[in-house]
Amino acid sequence: MDSTAEILLERFSGDADTDRTAARDRFRDAGLPTPKQEAWKFTNLRPLAQFLDARTEPANDSRPAIPDTLVDGAYRVLIIDGRIDGDLSDAGIDGLSLAQGSGLQADTDSGRALRDLSIAMADDGLRITLDANATPPRALELVFIGTGSRSGGHHFTLEIALGSNSALTVVEHHLGSNAYAATLATDVRLADGARLRHVKLQDESTEAFHLSDCAVEIGRDASHERFVLSVGSRLARDEVHVALNGQGSSVRLLGAYAGRGQQHLDHTTHIDHAVPNTSSHEVYKGVLDDRSRGVFQGGIRVMKDAQKTAGHQLNKALLLSRQAEIDSKPALEIYADDVVCSHGATAGEIDEDALFYLRARGIDAQAAKSLLVQAFLDEAFDGIADEGLRERLKDRVHGALQLEGAAHG
Amino acid sequence: MAATAETIQQVKELGDRYKYGFSTDIESDMAPKGLSEDIVRFISAKKEEPEWLLEWRLKAYRHWLTMPEPEWAFVDFPQIDYQDAYYYAAPKTGDKPKSLDEVDPKLLETYAKLGIPLREQEVLAGVEGAPKVAVDAVFDSVSVGTTYKKQLEAKGIIFCAISEAIQTHPELVRKYLGSVVPAADNKHSCLNSAVFTDGSFVYIPKGVRCPMELSTYFRINQENTGQFERTLIIADEGSYVSYLEGCTAPMRDENQLHAAVVELIALDDAEIKYSTVQNWYPGDENGKGGIYNFVTKRGACRGRNSKISWTQVETGSSITWKYPSCILQGDNSVGEFYSVAITNNRQQADTGTKMIHIGKNTRSTIISKGISAGRANQTYRGLVRIQPGAEGARNYTQCDSLLIGDQCGAHTVPYIEAKNSSARVEHEATTSKISDEQLFYCRQRGLSDEEAVALIVNGFCREVMRELPMEFAVEATKLVGISLEGSVG
Numbered sequence A: 001m002d003s004t005a006e007i008l009l010e011r012f013s014g015d016a017d018t019d020r021t022a023a024r025d026r027f028r029d030a031g032l033p034t035p036k037q038e039a040w041k042f043t044n045l046r047p048l049a050q051f052l053d054a055r056t057e058p059a060n061d062s063r064p065a066i067p068d069t070l071v072d073g074a075y076r077v078l079i080i081d082g083r084i085d086g087d088l089s090d091a092g093i094d095g096l097s098l099a100q101g102s103g104l105q106a107d108t109d110s111g112r113a114l115r116d117l118s119i120a121m122a123d124d125g126l127r128i129t130l131d132a133n134a135t136p137p138r139a140l141e142l143v144f145i146g147t148g149s150r151s152g153g154h155h156f157t158l159e160i161a162l163g164s165n166s167a168l169t170v171v172e173h174h175l176g177s178n179a180y181a182a183t184l185a186t187d188v189r190l191a192d193g194a195r196l197r198h199v200k201l202q203d204e205s206t207e208a209f210h211l212s213d214c215a216v217e218i219g220r221d222a223s224h225e226r227f228v229l230s231v232g233s234r235l236a237r238d239e240v241h242v243a244l245n246g247q248g249s250s251v252r253l254l255g256a257y258a259g260r261g262q263q264h265l266d267h268t269t270h271i272d273h274a275v276p277n278t279s280s281h282e283v284y285k286g287v288l289d290d291r292s293r294g295v296f297q298g299g300i301r302v303m304k305d306a307q308k309t310a311g312h313q314l315n316k317a318l319l320l321s322r323q324a325e326i327d328s329k330p331a332l333e334i335y336a337d338d339v340v341c342s343h344g345a346t347a348g349e350i351d352e353d354a355l356f357y358l359r360a361r362g363i364d365a366q367a368a369k370s371l372l373v374q375a376f377l378d379e380a381f382d383g384i385a386d387e388g389l390r391e392r393l394k395d396r397v398h399g400a401l402q403l404e405g406a407a408h409g
Numbered sequence B: 001m002a003a004t005a006e007t008i009q010q011v012k013e014l015g016d017r018y019k020y021g022f023s024t025d026i027e028s029d030m031a032p033k034g035l036s037e038d039i040v041r042f043i044s045a046k047k048e049e050p051e052w053l054l055e056w057r058l059k060a061y062r063h064w065l066t067m068p069e070p071e072w073a074f075v076d077f078p079q080i081d082y083q084d085a086y087y088y089a090a091p092k093t094g095d096k097p098k099s100l101d102e103v104d105p106k107l108l109e110t111y112a113k114l115g116i117p118l119r120e121q122e123v124l125a126g127v128e129g130a131p132k133v134a135v136d137a138v139f140d141s142v143s144v145g146t147t148y149k150k151q152l153e154a155k156g157i158i159f160c161a162i163s164e165a166i167q168t169h170p171e172l173v174r175k176y177l178g179s180v181v182p183a184a185d186n187k188h189s190c191l192n193s194a195v196f197t198d199g200s201f202v203y204i205p206k207g208v209r210c211p212m213e214l215s216t217y218f219r220i221n222q223e224n225t226g227q228f229e230r231t232l233i234i235a236d237e238g239s240y241v242s243y244l245e246g247c248t249a250p251m252r253d254e255n256q257l258h259a260a261v262v263e264l265i266a267l268d269d270a271e272i273k274y275s276t277v278q279n280w281y282p283g284d285e286n287g288k289g290g291i292y293n294f295v296t297k298r299g300a301c302r303g304r305n306s307k308i309s310w311t312q313v314e315t316g317s318s319i320t321w322k323y324p325s326c327i328l329q330g331d332n333s334v335g336e337f338y339s340v341a342i343t344n345n346r347q348q349a350d351t352g353t354k355m356i357h358i359g360k361n362t363r364s365t366i367i368s369k370g371i372s373a374g375r376a377n378q379t380y381r382g383l384v385r386i387q388p389g390a391e392g393a394r395n396y397t398q399c400d401s402l403l404i405g406d407q408c409g410a411h412t413v414p415y416i417e418a419k420n421s422s423a424r425v426e427h428e429a430t431t432s433k434i435s436d437e438q439l440f441y442c443r444q445r446g447l448s449d450e451e452a453v454a455l456i457v458n459g460f461c462r463e464v465m466r467e468l469p470m471e472f473a474v475e476a477t478k479l480v481g482i483s484l485e486g487s488v489g
Helices: A003-008 A018-030 A046-051 A113-121 A352-360 A363-380 A387-399 B002-017 B035-046 B051-066 B103-116 B120-123 B147-153 B162-168 B170-178 B187-193 B436-444 B448-466 B470-484
Strands: A075-082 A084-087 A096-101 A124-130 A141-144 A155-163 A166-174 A179-190 A195-203 A211-217 A223-229 A236-246 A248-257 A262-274 A278-287 A293-302 A310-317 A326-332 A341-350 B028-030 B090-092 B135-141 B142-146 B158-161 B200-204 B214-218 B230-235 B240-248 B255-258 B261-266 B269-277 B290-301 B307-314 B319-322 B325-328 B334-343 B347-351 B356-357 B362-372 B375-384 B394-404 B409-418 B424-432
Touching: A003 A018, A003 A046, A003 B170, A018 A113, A046 A179, A046 A211, A046 B394, A075 B090, A075 B187, A084 A124, A096 A248, A113 A155, A113 A179, A124 A166, A141 A155, A141 A179, A155 A166, A155 A195, A155 B334, A179 A195, A179 A223, A179 B200, A179 B356, A195 A211, A195 A387, A211 A223, A211 A248, A223 A236, A223 A262, A223 A387, A236 A248, A248 A262, A248 A293, A248 A363, A248 A387, A248 B409, A262 A278, A262 A310, A278 A293, A278 A326, A278 A363, A293 A341, A310 A326, A310 A363, A326 A341, A326 B090, A326 B424, A341 B409, A352 A363, A363 A387, B028 B375, B035 B051, B051 B187, B120 B240, B135 B436, B142 B470, B147 B158, B158 B162, B162 B170, B162 B200, B162 B230, B170 B200, B170 B230, B187 B290, B230 B240, B230 B269, B261 B269, B261 B307, B269 B290, B290 B307, B290 B334, B307 B319, B307 B347, B307 B448, B325 B334, B334 B347, B334 B375, B334 B448, B362 B448, B375 B394, B375 B424, B394 B448, B409 B424, B436 B448, B448 B470
Parallel strands: A075 A141, A124 A155, A141 A166, A155 A179, A166 A195, A179 A211, A195 A223, A211 A236, A223 A248, A236 A262, A248 A278, A262 A293, A278 A310, A293 A326, A310 A341, B135 B214, B200 B230, B214 B240, B230 B261, B240 B269, B255 B290, B261 B290, B269 B307, B290 B319, B290 B325, B307 B334, B319 B347, B325 B356, B334 B362, B347 B375, B356 B375, B362 B394, B375 B409, B394 B424
Antiparallel strands: A075 A084, A096 A124, A326 B409, A341 B424, B028 B090, B135 B142, B158 B200
């Protein structure tokens, strides 16, 4: 047994709940992942352990400031240090219902110990269900705020279940101050014909750890579009596992990340094409400055009977500093022959020729660089339908990278 | 589609077509079965090796005992019983043959069947303008003859069996052996270091361009033997050599282990071109028998402007585990990897390359073409690492997979680690089958189904095939033909 695991589980109180107990047992056996495990080859969680230790003293204790909504007029749920703040009175309209509590199943997949940890140790949870055929006009925005005022990290579970032919936009906004560790386990289930747009802004405190594991199951003719922007955290991992279980289903995973200082930003995705006629499309764009490090691990698996699969995956990284690093592992695992799958990965610095072109037209070096970085990242943002949201997110990443022109978008 | 069905059929039949599946009845001198320190000592004594080498072997053997089996590759096979094999088998020829005339005629017959014209070369030598290939033939564990030695010696080139080099040029062997692939590098290379029996040794002196292709043919003949050859090639400053390697084995029901180590060293401005056509017995259509080909190949571009180029055509072996790599240490050095891998029936291949960029302005190119058919599984596994000091490094990787039939698998596992912003790394991979449109296009222009498939597969591999030396390209194209079409060419 791993002693770190034992310490992390000290606060465990879910004895009555079999799923939580199962998750605890598995986490206790597995312990925190180490770089010796293939899935964690590039991300070392050793510095995380002390932040998850419930015996450490909290750093601070104050009521955090609540940010403006990212989407105009969205329903909003506040989650402060892993606990839902206030009641869920907004719910119950437009076919949408919100309930407190966790119903996540313990996962048997190996290498996902953090998911087990989140389920076992969840401080709170939110279940979002949407009736069949419902299409609420307003987005649902979840604001996760970390304050560093609770020791032992905070753990949350989120469940999103969409009825058939329903459609919903969910926005996650993670932010905070001081040092803390936040883990989040999410389950998304889309019934036949359902459509979910999921936008996540990871803007945690740069002293914080953010570890999120999201499992998505997509039914027949259903579609999922996910966008993640990672600018915060000292160390963050955004892990998504998608199962295309129904014919005609599709998924689009888009991501952008901007690393500065000593940030470590990990994006790990896995897409299973389980049945014929499914498609996936994945584009991640990253800009890494200073001594930051980016990690992209992509996996596409096409099962034996999943003929007529289309799967495309792309990770491009721009290194702005000599000390920045990118590690990519875009893997394909294919057991069916009638497929069109591809992946690509590139890493490099700003194109000197493009820079020269702009400077020759009277644009100064700094502005030219900003322009090229913005243009580089733009592709990943194209998938965000809501214009206001798209511009806010772009502003955020430009601000994070201190690009010129960020103030006016 | 009829053509596809036909191709699948032909692919299925390949199991019956392994034309190198004969064995030769030659009396052999063998070590007792099993593996122990005594066997290591026995091999070393048989080879009359110096003390330092025996110590090196024993150290490797002791370390090997402590190493776990590598389990990360996408291959699946029962645990190897290392005690159930012979680690030394040599054709009994009494004293070493002084010339080819003294070699057992049965051996020569074997090589003739393999299409290796050991003798014919002597005739060809007189023909002006005919391409010359110097051949070192390794039969089970022992080198049985090297041709053209005299002519090479005149240029100062050393091309001989490694066991001979240990006697005649111990200083070179001692300096470079294990310097690229350390004994403890991995389980299989460690075993090789302990029990390697023969292989080729090449030294090209400063400024010499080797006037002919150097070639080694490896053949596993004896039952229950493993083959552990060790190849060491050193290209001194400003030299050039092209080296060809071919392998075959008889059809046997049991699995035989082949754990070779190849080390290449290129000094300033030197270039080594290493080409392999690997056609070990792949096992029958049910996956019975066949060679386990667990090979460690690595080249070190030590000098400035040096270049190492690997080209491989992998059609044989029941399991292939092989990653020819380049360590690009010298500034401006170049590494290349061109690979065609064909797996069929129940063959499994996990193969790829590593390009480690250390020096400034180092460049690497990886072109990998995988064709998977039957119930085979194939993986491209590669690493491109740009170290912080590799200013201006450049990598381009392309790996394409072609699937024939719905029972096979093709996988791609690339690792890309960039630690220098001035480096440019590009990776592309695709997986597809022969499309109906492509077939239709060809057929519309009057090609038969069979010709169309042949044309498309040929085109798919072309980028790699054209990298092969002429002598090998013919054989390789034929092999691809046998594997996938029956009438390619």
